[in-house]
Amino acid sequence: MFTWDKNWEVVIGLEVHTQLQTQSKIFSGSSTAYGAEPNTQASAVDIALPGVLPVMNLEAARLAVKFGLAIGAHINQRNVFARKNYFYPDLPKGYQISQMELPIVGLGKLDIETEEGTKEIGITRAHLEEDAGKSLHEDFHGQTGIDLNRAGTPLLEIVSEPDMRSPAEAVAYLRKLHSLVRYIEICDGNMQEGSFRCDANVSVRPRGQQELGTRTELKNINSFRFVERAIEFEIERQIDILEDGGSIVQETRLYDADKHETRSMRSKEEAHDYRYFPDPDLPPMILEDSFLDEVRATLPELPTQKRQRFIDELGLSESDANVLTAEREVADFFEAAANATKAETKLVANWMTGELFANLNKSELSIDESPISSAQLATLLDRIADKTLSGNTAKKVFTGLWEQEGEVDEIIEAKGLKQITDTGAIEAIVDEVIANCSEQVEQYKGGNEKVIGFLVGQVMQKSKGKANPQMANQMLKEKLDA
Amino acid sequence: MTITTLAQLSADLDSGKISSVELTQHYIDRVDNSNHNAFISINKEQALAQAKAADDKRASGEASSLLGVPVAQKDIFCIKGTQTTCGSKILENFTAPYTATVVENMHQHGVVSLGKTNMDEFAMGSSNETSYFGNVINPWSSSTSDTTALVPGGSSGGSAAAVAAQLAPAATGTDTGGSIRQPAAFCNLTGIKPSYGRCSRYGMIAFASSLDQAGPMTHTAEDAALLLNTMAGFDAKDSTSLDVPAEDFSAQLGDSLEGLKIGLPKEYFGDGLDADIAELVENAIKEYEKLGATVKEISLPNSELALPSYYVIAPAEASSNLSRFDGVRYGMRTEQYSDLVDMYTKTRTEGFGDEVKRRIMIGAYALSSGYYDAYYAQAQKLRRLISNDFTAAFKECDVILGPTTPSPAFAAGSRTDDPVSMYLNDIYTIPVNLAGLPAASIPAGFTKAGLPAGLHLITPYLQEAKLLNIAHQYQQATDWHTQAPQSVSNGGQA
Numbered sequence: 005m006f007t008w009d010k011n012w013e014v015v016i017g018l019e020v021h022t023q024l025q026t027q028s029k030i031f032s033g034s035s036t037a038y039g040a041e042p043n044t045q046a047s048a049v050d051i052a053l054p055g056v057l058p059v060m061n062l063e064a065a066r067l068a069v070k071f072g073l074a075i076g077a078h079i080n081q082r083n084v085f086a087r088k089n090y091f092y093p094d095l096p097k098g099y100q101i102s103q104m105e106l107p108i109v110g111l112g113k114l115d116i117e118t119e120e121g122t123k124e125i126g127i128t129r130a131h132l133e134e135d136a137g138k139s140l141h142e143d144f145h146g147q148t149g150i151d152l153n154r155a156g157t158p159l160l161e162i163v164s165e166p167d168m169r170s171p172a173e174a175v176a177y178l179r180k181l182h183s184l185v186r187y188i189e190i191c192d193g194n195m196q197e198g199s200f201r202c203d204a205n206v207s208v209r210p211r212g213q214q215e216l217g218t219r220t221e222l223k224n225i226n227s228f229r230f231v232e233r234a235i236e237f238e239i240e241r242q243i244d245i246l247e248d249g250g251s252i253v254q255e256t257r258l259y260d261a262d263k264h265e266t267r268s269m270r271s272k273e274e275a276h277d278y279r280y281f282p283d284p285d286l287p288p289m290i291l292e293d294s295f296l297d298e299v300r301a302t303l304p305e306l307p308t309q310k311r312q313r314f315i316d317e318l319g320l321s322e323s324d325a326n327v328l329t330a331e332r333e334v335a336d337f338f339e340a341a342a343n344a345t346k347a348e349t350k351l352v353a354n355w356m357t358g359e360l361f362a363n364l365n366k367s368e369l370s371i372d373e374s375p376i377s378s379a380q381l382a383t384l385l386d387r388i389a390d391k392t393l394s395g396n397t398a399k400k401v402f403t404g405l406w407e408q409e410g411e412v413d414e415i416i417e418a419k420g421l422k423q424i425t426d427t428g429a430i431e432a433i434v435d436e437v438i439a440n441c442s443e444q445v446e447q448y449k450g451g452n453e454k455v456i457g458f459l460v461g462q463v464m465q466k467s468k469g470k471a472n473p474q475m476a477n478q479m480l481k482e483k484l485d486a
Numbered sequence: 487m488t489i490t491t492l493a494q495l496s497a498d499l500d501s502g503k504i505s506s507v508e509l510t511q512h513y514i515d516r517v518d519n520s521n522h523n524a525f526i527s528i529n530k531e532q533a534l535a536q537a538k539a540a541d542d543k544r545a546s547g548e549a550s551s552l553l554g555v556p557v558a559q560k561d562i563f564c565i566k567g568t569q570t571t572c573g574s575k576i577l578e579n580f581t582a583p584y585t586a587t588v589v590e591n592m593h594q595h596g597v598v599s600l601g602k603t604n605m606d607e608f609a610m611g612s613s614n615e616t617s618y619f620g621n622v623i624n625p626w627s628s629s630t631s632d633t634t635a636l637v638p639g640g641s642s643g644g645s646a647a648a649v650a651a652q653l654a655p656a657a658t659g660t661d662t663g664g665s666i667r668q669p670a671a672f673c674n675l676t677g678i679k680p681s682y683g684r685c686s687r688y689g690m691i692a693f694a695s696s697l698d699q700a701g702p703m704t705h706t707a708e709d710a711a712l713l714l715n716t717m718a719g720f721d722a723k724d725s726t727s728l729d730v731p732a733e734d735f736s737a738q739l740g741d742s743l744e745g746l747k748i749g750l751p752k753e754y755f756g757d758g759l760d761a762d763i764a765e766l767v768e769n770a771i772k773e774y775e776k777l778g779a780t781v782k783e784i785s786l787p788n789s790e791l792a793l794p795s796y797y798v799i800a801p802a803e804a805s806s807n808l809s810r811f812d813g814v815r816y817g818m819r820t821e822q823y824s825d826l827v828d829m830y831t832k833t834r835t836e837g838f839g840d841e842v843k844r845r846i847m848i849g850a851y852a853l854s855s856g857y858y859d860a861y862y863a864q865a866q867k868l869r870r871l872i873s874n875d876f877t878a879a880f881k882e883c884d885v886i887l888g889p890t891t892p893s894p895a896f897a898a899g900s901r902t903d904d905p906v907s908m909y910l911n912d913i914y915t916i917p918v919n920l921a922g923l924p925a926a927s928i929p930a931g932f933t934k935a936g937l938p939a940g941l942h943l944i945t946p947y948l949q950e951a952k953l954l955n956i957a958h959q960y961q962q963a964t965d966w967h968t969q970a971p972q973s974v975s976n977g978g979q980a
Contacts, residue, residue, distance in 0.1 A: 048584055052810040054577065055564045055586060055689040057724050087806050089853070091830055098809020150814065279853035281862055284695035284803055286725050 006171060006236045012243050013211045015219075016174045016204060016235060017166035020181055021159050022191040023135070023199040024067045030134050030158035031058030031101060038197050042140070042151035050156045052096035057285050060085075064158035065289060067190040068108045068132050069299045071160060074188050074306055075127055077112025079296060085132075085286040089279040093150050094137035102161075104280045107131030108289070109160075114184070115308065116176040117326065125177050126165030133159050160190070166205065166216065171235040175228050178202060179330070180307075182228075187307055187332040195226050202231055206238045208246065217242070218252040222266055225259045234259035238266050310335055318342065324353045327361075333371045337378045344382035347389040355381060359402055376405045383412040397421040397469055424471045427479075430463070433471060434479045437462045448484055456480060489968050492555055492656050492709040499544065499554050506537035506544075506554030510598050513556050517601060517653045522623045522638075524648040526561045527569045528601030536598040543596060552716055553596030558654035560645050561602035562609055563589050563700075564689040568599075572691045573607040573617040573641075576811045576818045576837030586689025587721045588658065588700045595716035600654050604644025607839045608808065609665055609693040612911040614643025615902055616841040624672060624895050625651040625971040626937060636895040636937070639669030639911075645703050646673040652974050656704040656713050660690060662697045663796055664890075664915025667927035670703055671890035671940020674929045674969060676957060677703045678710045679915075681948050682922035683728035686721030692807040694800035695726070697919040705967055707928065707957035711735040714950065730948065738955040744778035746956065749883030753789040754914055754942075760893045762933035767889050770930045770941050770960065774887070777959055784882055786875040791868045792917040793909060798852045798865035799920075804842075805849030811837065844905065873921040880946045885956055888914055890927040890940030914942055924950045928957045929966035938966075 008014070029036055032049035049056045072079045086104035109130035115122050135157040140149035162181065168174045182200055185191040193200045207219035220242070225234045237259075242252055256275075257266040282288075305313070307329050314325040314335075328338045334356075342352045360381065364374060384401055387393040393401060393416065404415035416422055424430055437459055438445055447455045456477065463476040498504045510533050517525055533556065540554030564570050564582035571577045589599060606616040614622040614637060622643040624636040638647040642659030646669035649657050659666035661679035670677025678701040685700040692698060702713035714735045721727040748771070755764065771781055813819035813833030820832035838846070852861035879886060891911055901908045918925040923944055930941035941960070945953040961967050 051815055053564070053583070053816070054570065054572065054580070054691040054810070055582075055687075057688050057726075059723060059725055089806050089809060091809065091812060093812075093814050093826065096810060096815060098812060099806050277855045279806070279850060279855070279858075281802060281806070281853050281858070284726075285692075 006232075008239055008243060011211055012208045012239075012246075013213075014169055014171075014239050015166045015207045015209065015216055016168040016171075018164045018168070018174060018178060019203040019205070020162045020164075020178070021201040022162060022185050022193075024064050024158040024160055024190055025192055026061055026063045026067065026158055028061055028063075029156035030061050030064045030132065032156055034156065036157050040153055042149065043153060046137075046152035046155060050096065050152050052098075058101060058283075060286060060289060061158065064132055065108065065291065066295075066299055067158075068130065068160050069291065069296060070188050070303060071130060071162070071185065071190055072109035072112060073296070073300055073303055074184060075112035075114055077127060077130070078110035079291065080106050080108055080110055081291045081293075081296070082106065082288050083108040083291075084288045085283040086280045087283045088133075090276045092136065093148065094139050094152070094155065096137065096152060096155055100134060100136065101283055101286070102133035103131035106288070108291075114177065114180055116173065116180050118173055118176060123167075123173070125167045125173075128163045128165050130160050130162045133161060135159050166207075171232045171239070174204065174235055175232045178228060178231055183307060183331055188304060198226065201226055204231060204235055204238075206235055206242070207252070208239060208242045217246075218254050220252065220254065220266075221256045222259055223256060223269065230259060230261050233261070233264060234266060237264060241266065304332075307332075318349045320349065320353055324357060327357055328353060331371065337371050337374070340378035341382045341385070344379055345385045345389070347382075347385035351385055351388065352381070355385060355402075359399065363406055375408055376402070380405050380412060387412060387416065391425060391472060392416065392423055393421065394423055394469070394473055396464075397423065420468075421470060424467055425475060427475070430467075430471050430475050430479060433463050433466050434476060434483065437466065438480070438483060445484065456484075489705040489970055490652065490655055491706050492552060492704065492712050493706070495555050495655055496551050496712070500549065506540040506556075506598060507534060509554070510534055510537035510556045510600065513600055513654055516651075517648075520651055520653055522625060522647045522651050522653070523620050524604055524622055524644045524651065524653055525558070525601045526571055526573070526604050526619045526644070529568050529599075532567065533598055533600050536593070540596045540598060550595050551712055552592075554598060555596075555656075556598040556600040556654060557592065557713065558600045558603050558645055558648045558657035559589060560642055560658050560660055561605055562660050562691050563602075563658065564691070565589050565599055565602070568602060570602065570691070571619070572609070573605040573619060574811075574838065574842070575618040576833070578618065578818060580817050582689075584689065587686035587723060588690065588717045590689075591686075591719055592658075592716045597716055603642070603648050603657055606641035606643065606665075607842050608691070608804070609641040609660055609662055609698075610804070610841050610845055611640040612664070612668055612908050613637035613896070613898070613901065614640040614669075615898060616640070616839050617643075618839060621898050622647045623898075625973050626673060626895065628971070628973045634897040637672070637898050639672035639891075639895065641665040642669050642677075642703060646670060646675055646677075649673070649675055649703055649705065650971060650974070652970065656702060656709055658700060658713075658717070659703045660693075660698055660700050661915075661919065662693050662699075662800060663919050664912035666701045666703060667890050667915050667925060667940065667942065668911055670927040671942075672895040672938065674938035674967065674971075675703050675927075676705060676707050676710050676929070676961075676967060677701065677927045678714060678950070678954070679918065679925050680714065680718060680950055681728070681924045682919075683726055684714075684718045684924070684948075684950065686719070686724040686727050688721055688723040688727075692803075694803040695807060696803060697796075697800060699919070707926070707954045707961055708736070708739060710926070710957075711739060711951075711954045714954075728948075733951060735951050735954055738951040739958045741955050742778060743774065743956065743959050746774070746777075746779040746885065747883040748774055748779050748781045749784035749879055749886045750781060751786045751789065751879070751886060751888060752783050753786050754888035758892045758910070758913075759889060760933070762935075763889050763892070763894065763930075763939045766931040766933070766939045767887075767941060771887065773960060773963055777963060782883065784879045784886070786872075786879055786886075786917065788868065788871045788875050789917055792872055792920055793913055795865045795868035795872065795920060796912075796916045797848065797909065798861050799869065801845040801849030802852045802862050802865075803849070805846045805853065808838075808842070808846060813837070841905075869920045872917050876917075876921045876923060876944070876946075884945070885953070886944040888942045890914060890942040894933050894935070894937035894939055918944055923947055924953050926953055926957050928960060929969070931964075931966050932969075938969075
């Protein structure tokens with residue numbers, strides 16, 4: 005657990021770039037699919053031929069508005085595209101079309117769970133912009149290749165207020181945001197492919213001081229783990245400098261995950277003057293009330309609403325509800341299994357948060373990649389409910405399902421795990437155990453009732469785990485108490 | 487030799503008096519034998535193939551008014567498979583892989599693209615002297631006693647010279663601050679700058695996006711209407727294109743001007759206006775009065791703010807629009823460079839001319855952090871004031887009339903060292919672009935030295951059809967527009 009000298013207060017704000025999952029680019033008709041051969045998804049507009057013009061893809065606006073509504077933000081029904089001017093080979097026009105003064109989404113908020121309870125994190129704004137292409141340095145000896153497939157992919161840049169006070173809060177916010185954009189299906193959240201990218205603004209100040217300390221901007225932190233580690237490193241670096249009587253330079257710093265350090269990329273003095281101005285090729289975007297209503301109607305149940313429903317209607321504990329609503333796919337899996345099984349909802353929650361998550365974590369799989377489907381889990385729990393399986397034999401079936409050995413009933417059959425509920429069969433084993441374990445029988449009769457557990461264990465062992473343990477327990481007691 | 491109009495050629499093609507292939511070959515030959523330097527390139531095979539296709543269509547019974555008529559295209563328009571330079575070295579080796587919407591529309595109507603005309607580099611200039619491909623000679627040069635070569639105006643100087651020298655019966659131009667109207671005035675032509683948004687800008691290489699507009703350059707208003715009919719129209723590929731129903735710009739030709747209220751802005755008749763031009767404009771006013779119009783003085787009080795506003799907004803937009811010419815993907819790249827920044831610097835230093843560099847620097851400065859409010863934001867405020875002036879003026883009149891330029895065509899080289907005197911050429915035309923209005927320049931007669939003068943007509947937004955009729959009625963009553971320069975009468979030699 006990371007700690008620092010609590011005389012220092014940490015202030016963190018995050019800028020998150022989410023790639024909006026539209027079919028085509030924000031200002032051209034080219035496909036946004038990932039992984040195509042270089043420059044096969046780059047049209048005349050994307051490569052910025054002389055004379056071409058951008059045309060707004062309304063689907064991107066729709067997804068941005070969806071996000072704004074989901075965080076209860078103000079939607080700027082008149083918003084303006086601006087040009088951000090700088091030269092770079094993967095920026096074909098020599099400017100990026102973005103939004104400056106009038107972004108599509110204004111002030112909103114997101115609640116995160118912290119150790120001290122729920123905390124509100126302000127979201128300053130979210131604006132639409134186009135992604136740049138990629139520079140490829142590996143494949144060209146002494147030269148740089150440019151792939152413009154990604155150029156023009158729609159991004160929503162979500163800027164938080166400097167409301168976070170620890171690396172853990174920053175990660176909690178980032179996870180919450182990551183969950184939300186996937187819930188409302190505006191972004192696939194794939195961090196490896198760069199669909200969800202984060203920059204962090206970090207500063208420290210003596211506790212109690214009103215004004216903010218000088219901040220640095222951390223780039224290249226594209227996993228939850230790296231965000232946490234990069235901020236931790238930066239906090240220590242800044243406190244060390246300040247405690248040595250130095251001062252922080254406002255600059256952009258790059259996080260190097262291999263060396264676990266941040267290093268200076270460019271200072272404020274070297275910062276670009278982007279010469280922002282409204283893009284004369286794109287008139288201001290006007291969003292009618294009807295458009296907002298239309299988008300509102302497409303909003304799914306949001307995580308906080310779902311969490312409350314799981315507690316109120318399904319009787320889950322707060323902690324189970326938190327875990328099972330953290331990701332939409334998990335919640336969907338849970339609801340599908342709960343609806344399909346006759347077992348109690350609590351049992352579904354226990355098996356998911358216990359056995360299923362343990363196995364997924366161990367194999368580093370997401371819920372979507374689970375070898376066990378929600379329907380299979382539901383059937384498994386049905387077999388517990390109808391007493392075909394005990395808790396222990398159910399785990400063996402679970403393992404069989406995980407290993408793709410077949411369906412639930414096939415595995416029970418193949419492994420001979422069907423619980424013995426035939427009174428006569430159990431009685432025969434119980435009698436055998438009583439006859440073989442005279443020592444323990446005497447102890448029980450002498451008043452040591454705990455020893456019944458040992459005797460039940462013997463019955464289970466002799467039945468190869470198939471005897472119904474409740475029946476064995478009851479029968480043993482009846483015979484010994486007689 | 488008198489002028490040949492599109493209307494006449496259309497009739498000749500209809501009657502079978504001439505074929506499109508013969509007509510196209512006729513103009514190609516005239517271009518080959520001319521020395522005005524009006525064209526940067528001609529794609530003869532493509533032009534003749536289009537002409538042949540047009541003849542085939544006519545033979546099969548299809549006909550539209552300009553089917554098979556050759557028209558010269560300003561080299562600012564991308565045309566698939568043709569060299570498209572925008573008058574710049576940086577695009578000398580650029581062959582367009584697609585066609586501009588305006589040209590595509592013309593092709594749909596069967597217009598034959600004759601070739602690409604010379605122009606000021608990236609449309610920045612008023613004399614065609616900033617072209618990388620050399621000066622264009624105004625065909626009216628030798629009509630004066632002075633033998634100095636005169637400029638044709640700019641930036642559509644090649645288009646103006648081509649039509650004036652009858653190397654093409656009509657041409658396209660583009661107008662950001664006067665680039666159609668000023669060369670039309672200098673070369674005795676009819677030039678129309680339509681309302682902003684009438685003609686798609688897709689495929690027209692951008693100078694200043696909020697001001698650029700394509701339009702026709704012809705001998706007569708009737709021809710301008712015919713050509714504009716083939717150029718204009720909504721285009722989903724241009725977000726600033728006007729989504730209004732298609733209109734026949736010839737529809738009002740023939741309407742009476744009885745009761746037309748003409749406004750004369752006092753600011754357009756002040757100091758700096760050439761006395762001969764002032765007199766020719768006075769004569770034109772009298773002509774309009776004879777046609778039944780009434781005249782009153784009006785005021786456009788913020789006119790003097792137009793030039794400073796324009797010379798912030800246009801360069802600001804240009805500085806950004808021209809960033810794509812970086813040597814990375816197409817066009818010129820410097821031969822030797824040490825790293826990326828060196829490549830950018832050398833490519834753009836070698837590839838752009840002085841005027842383009844000057845405007846990029848002005849524009850980048852006006853947009854830079856700390857100066858934006860003082861320059862760009864302020865210029866936008868002035869732009870609104872200027873636009874409001876017109877709105878107020880049109881409450882008092884139907885059309886605003888004045889001179890197109892303060893002076894007639896000048897000698898090549900006489901103003902190149904003094905950008906401000908060059909910029910003053912466009913003092914009457916620039917406010918129209920800032921307001922997005924339609925305007926025309928039409929021939930108004932000749933100065934004592936024998937040089938053409940232009941009459942400037944401005945109407946409210948989207949009133950091109952009315953504007954064209956106001957020009958047409960004047961041309962029914964006068965014959966200035968039928969005059970050809972001596973050199974042309976003598977057989978096409980400058």
